Amino acid sequence: AKTDGRNSYRYYSSEMNAHMLERIQLEQRLRQAVVQQEFCLHYQPIVNVDNHEIIGVEALIRWQDPKFGLISPDKFIPIAEETGLIEPIGEWVLQQALRDLAHWHSQGFEISMAINVSGRQLINGSQHGFSCLLNAQLQKNCIHPRYLHIEITESMLMDDTEQCLLALESIRSLGVDIYIDDFGTGYSSLSYLKRFPISVIKIDKSFVDNMLERESDANLIKAIVMMGQSLGLKLVAEGIEKQEQWQMLQSLGCDFGQGYLFSRPLPSQQLELLLQEQMIP
Ligand code: C2E
Ligand code: CA
Ligand code: CA
Numbered sequence: 001a002k003t004d005g006r007n008s009y010r011y012y013s014s015e016m017n018a019h020m021l022e023r024i025q026l027e028q029r030l031r032q033a034v035v036q037q038e039f040c041l042h043y044q045p046i047v048n049v050d051n052h053e054i055i056g057v058e059a060l061i062r063w064q065d066p067k068f069g070l071i072s073p074d075k076f077i078p079i080a081e082e083t084g085l086i087e088p089i090g091e092w093v094l095q096q097a098l099r100d101l102a103h104w105h106s107q108g109f110e111i112s113m114a115i116n117v118s119g120r121q122l123i124n125g126s127q128h129g130f131s132c133l134l135n136a137q138l139q140k141n142c143i144h145p146r147y148l149h150i151e152i153t154e155s156m157l158m159d160d161t162e163q164c165l166l167a168l169e170s171i172r173s174l175g176v177d178i179y180i181d182d183f184g185t186g187y188s189s190l191s192y193l194k195r196f197p198i199s200v201i202k203i204d205k206s207f208v209d210n211m212l213e214r215e216s217d218a219n220l221i222k223a224i225v226m227m228g229q230s231l232g233l234k235l236v237a238e239g240i241e242k243q244e245q246w247q248m249l250q251s252l253g254c255d256f257g258q259g260y261l262f263s264r265p266l267p268s269q270q271l272e273l274l275l276q277e278q279m280i281p
């Protein structure tokens with residue numbers, strides 16, 4: 001209220017200070033984590049909707065803080081993006097994911113690898129910067145580019161449209177597919193799907209969550225699938241937790257699925273056990 005404006009201002013500012021302090025501490029710890037390599041990757045299977053066969057995995061980063069335990073990417077990726085720490089972190093992700101993929105390929109599991117890439121990584125210096133990095137890591141690990149996908153979000157395409165387009169074309173020309181992540185949640189513009197070299201749409205979990213209860217969400221998924229198909233794109237549905245969601249997505253014409261119903265993201269060794277159980281090398 002206006003009468004105690006002075007007090008509430010003081011209260012507000014001390015709360016802000018506490019928040020900023022926390023933020024600065026987190027940033028310092030994150031810097032340290034990069035040097036000390038406190039990250040690990042978990043892998044979530046992406047499966048064929050028709051036969052449940054694992055066609056690939058998505059690499060999802062975790063921060064293993066010695067004091068605070070496992071920290072989820074939603075907590076630290078935004079800070080990494082703001083501070084530029086996403087560049088060394090992203091490079092580490094790429095290295096580790098391709099090293100693990102090369103190992104699985106050597107065992108006869110011909111799966112693909114999807115990696116999340118943020119805008120700042122894509123546009124780092126030159127337009128070829130990131131694709132050069134991809135190319136170098138693919139060659140180092142002797143992996144054919146068709147086994148690597150990158151996932152980007154719609155909002156990235158809005159920010160630096162021209163630069164993004166050049167960077168993505170450079171990546172696409174390597175033979176690496178580009179997935180559009182969390183589709184439908186951002187400022188979706190259909191023209192992006194035509195303008196950018198995108199091969200796959202990932203339908204956001206929020207639509208899958210409510211598709212059984214809300215007809216409007218089911219209809220939205222139906223529309224996204226139809227539009228994707230008419231543009232020659234493949235579709236992945238994410239966040240599938242129930243058998244009924246799975247069945248409906250299959251009947252709607254989704255190609256691939258991902259979600260706890262099939263598997264949670266797993267540490268590399270557990271993922272390997274799953275591959276051994278479910279796939280014939
Ligand atoms: P995302 O790319 O949309 O990843 C999907 C998220 O949904 C993951 O959360 C995954 O664990 C979760 N998920 C998958 N299936 C289900 C399900 O059936 N139910 C529920 N409740 N959740 C499910 P996670 O691992 O916490 O990652 C969060 C976000 O952090 C990712 O969202 C992605 O945007 C970002 N991220 C993760 N790893 C990286 C990375 O290496 N680089 C960058 N730039 N971002 C990353
Ligand atoms: Ca993703
Ligand atoms: Ca997603």
Ligand code: CA
Pocket residue numbers: 182
């Ligand atoms: Ca997400």
